[in-house]
Amino acid sequence: MTHAAENGKRGPLDREPLAYLAAALRGVGQVDLQPQLLTGAFILAGLWAAGWKVGLFATLGTLLSTASAYALGADRGSLSRGLQGYSGCLTGIALVGSLGHHPATYVLTAVGCVLCTVLTAALTTLLGPYGLTPLTAPFCVVSGVIVLGAPSFARIWHGAPAPVADPTSGDTGITFSDLWHAFFANVSQVFLVDSWYVGLIMLAGLACAGVRVVLWAALGSVAGIVAAWALGAPTAQISAGIYGYNAVLVGIALGAVFLAGTGWNAGYALFGAGLSTGLTAAITSFFAPFGGHTFTWPFILTTWALLAAVPQLPRLRAATA
Structure with missing residues (x-):
């Protein structure tokens, strides 16, 4: 596996x-x-x-x-x-x-x-x-x-790092342009890049890995957008993929890699994708006071927790090697 x-x-x-x-x-x-x-x-x-x-x-x-x-x-x-x-x-x-x-x-x-x-x-x-x-x-x-x-360290530091997302600022209005940009940017932000066309290229690469993989990348992106919008996240950050890239990774991990392709597992994967979106804001707020970075911690913590629970939940099945 x-x-x-x-x-x-x-x-x-x-x-x-x-x-x-x-x-x-x-x-x-x-x-x-x-x-x-x-x-x-x-x-x-x-x-x-x-x-x-x-x-x-x-x-x-x-x-x-x-x-x-x-x-x-x-x-x-x-x-x-x-x-x-x-x-x-x-x-x-x-x-x-x-x-x-x-x-x-x-x-x-x-x-x-x-x-x-x-x-x-x-x-x-x-x-x-x-x-x-x-x-x-x-x-x-x-x-x-x-x-x-x-x-x-003066020989290392040459300026301020890229800004960390602020989950408390911005409006909650969202347009179709924001939505399609977010869909692709969610994929590229896995690699810390905000670019819809880079996300499109990466989705093409994921399609080479199989229909199930690219489907779950897409579903994870959609789940991240929906969860972020429902929670009232700032539109600019949704559009930039800040709130959705962890959902993409969780979708792939639980939907296409670590769990078998069953209905219960599919629901579990979507739940995890949405959960990671909310966790993104919490971890960002936790790191903000001392200048830390969220990176992919929401994906890691969500995936670890949900996978660790699988042996105790009989309706869920791990993928076979």
């Missing part, structure tokens, strides 16, 4: 030099929990379309985290499936977006990718007995700590 640990000692990376690049490309797709090469290629193309800095640091982050995992002897099965690269991909994007394009950002990205590898291994060990996986928690912890501490 995607994002599950594998125990094999040897794999494609030992036999094919180009497999390293393939593993890194799969790592880009694994941000959306998909290991397909074509999915990773579309998403990476979308990131470069968002701007050369985003594309460059997404690429560097994925390559560096995959390389560090390989150097440290990480499981070859997880490496070949891209499970060691996705947190590095997001870390690279987050650091260049928050710290700017400076030499120090390259150094911190390299350090952050190594830390992501170590933290992925640690969380895999800790969460394994509970049937859970690290998801994007290594990225959230590493990037969150670096960005939070950066203002204390």
